Amino acid sequence: MKRGLVEWDRQELPEGAFAARLAACRAGMCEERLDALLVYTDVWRAGHVRFLSHYLPYWSSGLLVLPLEGEPLLLSTQPQRVFPWIAETSLLREVRAAPALGKAAAAVLAERGWRRAGVVELQELPWGIYADLTAEAPGACELVDASALMRGVRLSEDGHEEALLTKAAAMAAAPLAALDPVGQRDWAVIATLERAYRRAGAEDLMLLVTSPTAGQWPGVPREAVLADGVLLQASLEYKGHWLQLSRTWLPAGASPLRGLYDRLGRAYAELSETARPGLSEAEAAGLLKRLAPGDGLHLFAAHASGSAPFTPLPGLDGIEEGMVVALHLGAEDRQGHRALVGDTFLARREGLARVTT
Amino acid sequence: MDSYASTRLTRIRTAMKDQGLGGLLVCANGMRRDHVRYVTNLNVLGSWAIAVLGPERGPALFIEDPWDLDRARRDSWAESVTAGPGLLDGIVRAAGELGLRGPVGVAGMELMEAGLVLALRERLAPLTLQPATRLLVELRLLKDEGELRAIRRASELADAGYEVFLGTARAGLPEYELVAEIEGFLRDAGAEDNMMILASGGVEVTGMRPPTSKRLQVGDLVTAELTPQVNGYYAQICRTLVIGEPSAAQQQSFEIFWQAQEAAMESARPGVTISQVAEAQNEVFRKAGFGEYVSKRYTRARGHGLGLHFDDEPLIWEGNDLRLQAGMVLIAHPNTYLPLAGYMVLGDPLVITDGGCERLTKTERRLFAVAP
Numbered sequence: 001m002k003r004g005l006v007e008w009d010r011q012e013l014p015e016g017a018f019a020a021r022l023a024a025c026r027a028g029m030c031e032e033r034l035d036a037l038l039v040y041t042d043v044w045r046a047g048h049v050r051f052l053s054h055y056l057p058y059w060s061s062g063l064l065v066l067p068l069e070g071e072p073l074l075l076s077t078q079p080q081r082v083f084p085w086i087a088e089t090s091l092l093r094e095v096r097a098a099p100a101l102g103k104a105a106a107a108v109l110a111e112r113g114w115r116r117a118g119v120v121e122l123q124e125l126p127w128g129i130y131a132d133l134t135a136e137a138p139g140a141c142e143l144v145d146a147s148a149l150m151r152g153v154r155l156s157e158d159g160h161e162e163a164l165l166t167k168a169a170a171m172a173a174a175p176l177a178a179l180d181p182v183g184q185r186d187w188a189v190i191a192t193l194e195r196a197y198r199r200a201g202a203e204d205l206m207l208l209v210t211s212p213t214a215g216q217w218p219g220v221p222r223e224a225v226l227a228d229g230v231l232l233q234a235s236l237e238y239k240g241h242w243l244q245l246s247r248t249w250l251p252a253g254a255s256p257l258r259g260l261y262d263r264l265g266r267a268y269a270e271l272s273e274t275a276r277p278g279l280s281e282a283e284a285a286g287l288l289k290r291l292a293p294g295d296g297l298h299l300f301a302a303h304a305s306g307s308a309p310f311t312p313l314p315g316l317d318g319i320e321e322g323m324v325v326a327l328h329l330g331a332e333d334r335q336g337h338r339a340l341v342g343d344t345f346l347a348r349r350e351g352l353a354r355v356t357t
Numbered sequence: 358m359d360s361y362a363s364t365r366l367t368r369i370r371t372a373m374k375d376q377g378l379g380g381l382l383v384c385a386n387g388m389r390r391d392h393v394r395y396v397t398n399l400n401v402l403g404s405w406a407i408a409v410l411g412p413e414r415g416p417a418l419f420i421e422d423p424w425d426l427d428r429a430r431r432d433s434w435a436e437s438v439t440a441g442p443g444l445l446d447g448i449v450r451a452a453g454e455l456g457l458r459g460p461v462g463v464a465g466m467e468l469m470e471a472g473l474v475l476a477l478r479e480r481l482a483p484l485t486l487q488p489a490t491r492l493l494v495e496l497r498l499l500k501d502e503g504e505l506r507a508i509r510r511a512s513e514l515a516d517a518g519y520e521v522f523l524g525t526a527r528a529g530l531p532e533y534e535l536v537a538e539i540e541g542f543l544r545d546a547g548a549e550d551n552m553m554i555l556a557s558g559g560v561e562v563t564g565m566r567p568p569t570s571k572r573l574q575v576g577d578l579v580t581a582e583l584t585p586q587v588n589g590y591y592a593q594i595c596r597t598l599v600i601g602e603p604s605a606a607q608q609q610s611f612e613i614f615w616q617a618q619e620a621a622m623e624s625a626r627p628g629v630t631i632s633q634v635a636e637a638q639n640e641v642f643r644k645a646g647f648g649e650y651v652s653k654r655y656t657r658a659r660g661h662g663l664g665l666h667f668d669d670e671p672l673i674w675e676g677n678d679l680r681l682q683a684g685m686v687l688i689a690h691p692n693t694y695l696p697l698a699g700y701m702v703l704g705d706p707l708v709i710t711d712g713g714c715e716r717l718t719k720t721e722r723r724l725f726a727v728a729p
Contacts, residue, residue, distance in 0.1 A: 001552040001667070003540070005533040006567040044387025044404070058567050059552075061388070079657055081564040081694075123472030126386075130471035187545055195541030199534055208402070216427035220400055220549050300424055308387060308404050312422055314442060 002043065002058040004203040004237070008089045013054065013239060017160045018091050021052055021153060022066065028149040029068050035114035037066040037146055038105055038133075040125055045307035048120055048150055050240035055090035056203075063101045063129070064092075065108055075104045102132025110138045118146025121307060154305050155322030161241060162346065165324065168238035169344070169356045171200045172245060181230040182251050186210070186221035189230065197236055204237040206309075212248065212257055212338050217300075217330060229257060231340045233328070235309065242304040244326040245356045246342030261339040264331040267291035268341045271299075271329055276351040277321040284316035296332040300342070301325065323347040324355070358434045361503040362398065365496075366434070369396065370412065372492050379458025381489060382448075382477070383408040383416070384465035391665035392464045392493050393418075394589050399433040400549070401425070405470070408435065409448060411455030419444045419451075445473070449480045457481075462489025494670050498662065499684040504590060505708060508663065508686055511548070511592035512706050512717035514585040518543050518551075519594050519720050522583065528575050528600050528729040532557055532568035543585050552584035552591065552667040562699040563655070575601040575729045580692075580702045584667045591667040594718050595690045595704035598725035610697035611724035617641040618703050618722065621660070621689035625707055625714040631677035635659040638691045639675065647695055656693035663688055663706055685709045686717075 029037055041049035042061035049055055049064045053072060062076040074086065075098035083095045098104030102125075109117055117137075119125065122145040125133070137143055175196035181189040190207045197205055208218035212229040230249040235242060248264075250257050274287055291297060302310035304324040319325055328342030345352035358366075373381055385393035385406045393401055396408045396416055403422030410416045418435035420426070426440040439447045452461075461481065466474065466488045478486055500508065521542045525535055536553060543551045554565040557577045565580055573579060577600045584593040597614075599607055617638040624637035638659045639651040650656070662669035663686045671679050673689060690704025703722065707714040 001554070002567050003536055003551070003553045004567065005570060007569055042388050058554075079564075080654065081657075082566065084563075085566045123475075124470045126468045127471050127474045128467030130474075187547055191541045191545035194544045195537050198537030198540055201533065206402075216431065217424050219402070219425070219428045223547060298423075311404070 002056060002204050004198055004205070005201045006056055006058060006089060006203055008054050009239075013160055013164065015091060017158070018053060021158070022072070024153045024156065025052065025066060025149070026068055028152060029118065032118060032144070032146065032149060034116055034118040034144070034146065035068055036109070036112070036117045037120065037149070038117060039064040039066065039120045039150065040129065040307070044309070046240070047304070047307040047309070048154070051154060053090045053092050054240070055086060055092050056240065061101065063098070063105050065105065067112070073108065075101055075108070077101065100132060102129040103136055105133050106136035106138070109141045114141050116142045116144065118144050118149060120146050120150040122147070124307075155320060157322065164239050164241045165243060165344070165346070165355050168236060168241050168243050171197065171202060171238060172234060172236050172243060173357050174200075176234070176247065181226060181232070182249050183225065183227055186224050186226055189226065189232070190221050193234065202236050202238055203240070206235040208233045212250070213336075215336050217338070217340065218246070227251070229255065231338060233340070233342065237309065241324075242309045243324070243344040243356055244302070244304070244310060244328075244342065245344060246328045246340045248339045248341060257337050257339060260331055260333050260337065264329060264339045264341055267297065267331070268329045272327065272343065272345065272352055272354065275316050275319060275327065277319050277323075277347050277349060279317050279319065281315065281317045287316065298330040298332065300328040300330070304344070319347050319352075321347055321349050325352065327352075359503075361501050362434045364501065365395070366410075368496055369410065369493070372496055373410075373412065373462065376462065376489070376492060378460060378462040378489060378492075379412055380452065380455070380461040380484070381410040381492070382461060382463045382486070383410065383493070384463065384469045386465070386468050386470075389465060389468055389666065391589075392490070394665050395493060395497060397433040397435050399429050399435070400589065407444070407448060409451045409455060409457070411457055413456065415451075415455045417451040417455060419447055445476055445480065448477065452481055452484065457484060459484040460487050461485065462487060462492055464490050464493045466490065497664055498670065499682060500664065500686055500708070504664070505686070507588040507590035508592050508706065508708070509717055511585050511587040511590055514543060514546050514548050514587060515583050515592050515594040515706070516718050516720045517546060518583045518585060519581075519596055522581060523598060523725055523727055526573060526579055526598060526600065526727050528573055530573050531570045532573070533570060535573070536568045539583065548585040548587060549589070550586040552593075553582060555579065555581040556700060558699065560696060560699040563694045564700055565702070573600050576604070578607060578699055578701065580700055582702065582704075586667070589665050591663050591665075592706045592717060593663060593667065593688045593704065594706070594720060595688070595692060595702035596720065596725065597701045597703065598727055600727060601729045603724055603726055604698070607698040608724060610695050610701055611703075613641060613645050613647065613695065614691050614701050614703045615722060617691035618689060618705075621691065622707065622714060622716065625681060625687075625689065625709060627681055627683050627709060627711065629681050631671050631673050631679045631681070632675050634681070634689055635673050635675045635677070638689065642691070642693070650693050650695055659691060660687055660689040660704065662686065681709050683709050683711050
């Protein structure tokens with residue numbers, strides 16, 4: 001359930017931005033000979049529909065139906081009482097209550113007499129919707145997977161996205177710079193950030209924390225005093241744009257973890273300078289191998305250019321130009337002590353441009 | 358594994374046997390993570406996870422995100438935990454090792470990615486898969502002592518959170534800053550999560566939604582649902598306050614909500630149907646001349662279950678013939694729009710006892726007024 005500030009600021013993100021995105025989709029639909037595009041959304045997998053319409057199903061699900069011509073239609077499991085809010089916070093004007101999304105979509109396909117419809121992430125649709133849609137779609141209408149079309153549109157350059165990510169990065173940085181978490185209770189650390197980020201206008205958050213000596217990567221806090229240091233991962237959403245960063249804090253003065261942390265910092269600098277779209281699997285493996293000999297290194301790579309906030313990438317070779325990418329590098333010494341660092345980048349042809357600071 | 362976990366897995370296996378199932382796959386995704394938590398105790402953080410439960414052994418747990426692996430091994434009851442690529446192969450292997458026989462139930466099947474369902478159908482053949490979400494939903498209706506302890510603690514946080522809400526709400530404060538304060542407080546007090554919606558204004562307000570930048574004004578009704586989560590379990594409180602002195606219309610309207618909630622609490626006891634609890638509330642509105650406002654046009658439900666999901670079953674609605682039993686936990690909330698003063702809310706978590714019900718929150722049941 002989203003409970004941050006969900007509003008559409010038309011100065012920040014003008015309607016024209018969405019017109020361009022819809023036009024790009026429609027150009028792809030023409031090429032693929034599609035009469036319509038169906039795009040699933042829910043509170044977790046909101047990315048694509050948010051990108052196309054600014055609509056956010058804050059606790060439910062929906063299917064956006066984008067015809068080749070005419071207004072987009074939203075099929076929504078939200079009650080009719082919420083429709084004014086949908087109109088206020090998105091460009092969607094035509095909304096239909098649809099408790100069974102698959103059946104409702106099939107009915108629209110029949111009603112409009114479409115012959116060929118693309119479904120974004122067809123194989124990733126929730127089974128209930130997929131089963132209803134494929135069973136009840138009119139025989140005359142061919143359903144095809146349109147994931148590649150959507151992916152192409154999402155990965156193309158969009159200045160608005162970059163501006164909003166930059167704003168989100170500034171929002172993420174300030175409270176972290178002021179944080180002095182070592183020796184605090186984990187609950188208190190998370191509470192401080194939660195307050196600060198929501199006051200700054202964050203739409204959603206996932207804040208995870210642990211101690212470097214706990215033998216795990218950050219998770220939901222469990223009431224512990226973080227005396228040995230702090231590993232933290234912050235995921236923050238601003239106007240549909242997610243970013244993620246990881247940081248390590250060590251106690252002041254001498255710490256047995258200082259050496260590990262410094263080696264990790266050097267490895268991460270090289271990683272972020274070297275990683276780029278088009279890296280081969282062998283190059284990616286070679287890079288990781290030479291980064292920090294002696295320590296166990298763990299790479300966690302994900303992208304925020306899909307429908308879910310962060311979709312794990314199999315490795316550095318999965319980075320594509322235009323992606324919003326989060327790279328986290330964790331190091332673990334022989335005692336099982338850990339350090340962690342991570343940032344969000346925009347993947348450009350020539351390399352990764354850091355967004356978070 | 359503690360005794361509650363062992364008892365829980367035994368109950369699940371008994372239900373599987375009663376329904377002729379030779380195995381159970383339990384699915385979590387970004388929307389619903391509760392079934393997997395019930396079966397494994399893991400709070401899934403990634404996009405999906407699947408637990409495989411055999412007739413005598415298991416669960417084996419498969420998670421998408423390797424980030425969670427160490428925590429899953431520490432926190433869950435699973436016999437084994439696997440993360441990362443190749444999960445489909447792992448699930449198929451686990452089905453053999455855990456002795457799954459057909460038909461195999463799938464809890465959360467309707468939410469699983471279609472491609473995964475199709476692949477599992479093919480790879481697990483000749484085992485057949487069939488939906489089994491109801492199996493877990495029905496088992497989860499009755500709470501054990503461990504679950505009730507968590508819900509009681511979450512109820513204490515709901516009370517404390519609403520006290521902070523009362524102390525923070527004032528004219529000029531944007532809605533989202535009010536939420537920020539409550540979220541910060543609840544995290545500091547140990548809540549894992551919180552579900553919260555609110556609204557502010559007058560007769561033009563027809564429901565709640567996420568906060569906006571609208572600033573609270575003198576005379577506004579401010580409605581809120583706070584739903585903190587402790588050890589996986591949610592408790593919810595619904596209250597309404599006025600910035601400044603309540604008007605006569607606001608008081609008159611609140612009186613109807615108070616009576617409706619009172620009627621719900623009086624009616625809630627073992628043997629009574631969910632429908633009767635809804636009717637008890639709705640009759641108060643009908644007698645006051647506002648019968649049309651208990652329809653789906655104006656209100657979603659007259660309450661719902663509470664547990665590992667913030668909007669659990671049963672949905673309290675006329676026509677739901679499920680009978681209450683001791684050990685169920687629900688919130689009866691007559692929340693709806695009334696033309697007298699706009700949308701209003703009032704609700705508390707209730708545990709059904711042998712003789713009736715116990716209200717788990719202590720916050721006064723009144724229309725609060727805060728100084729502007």
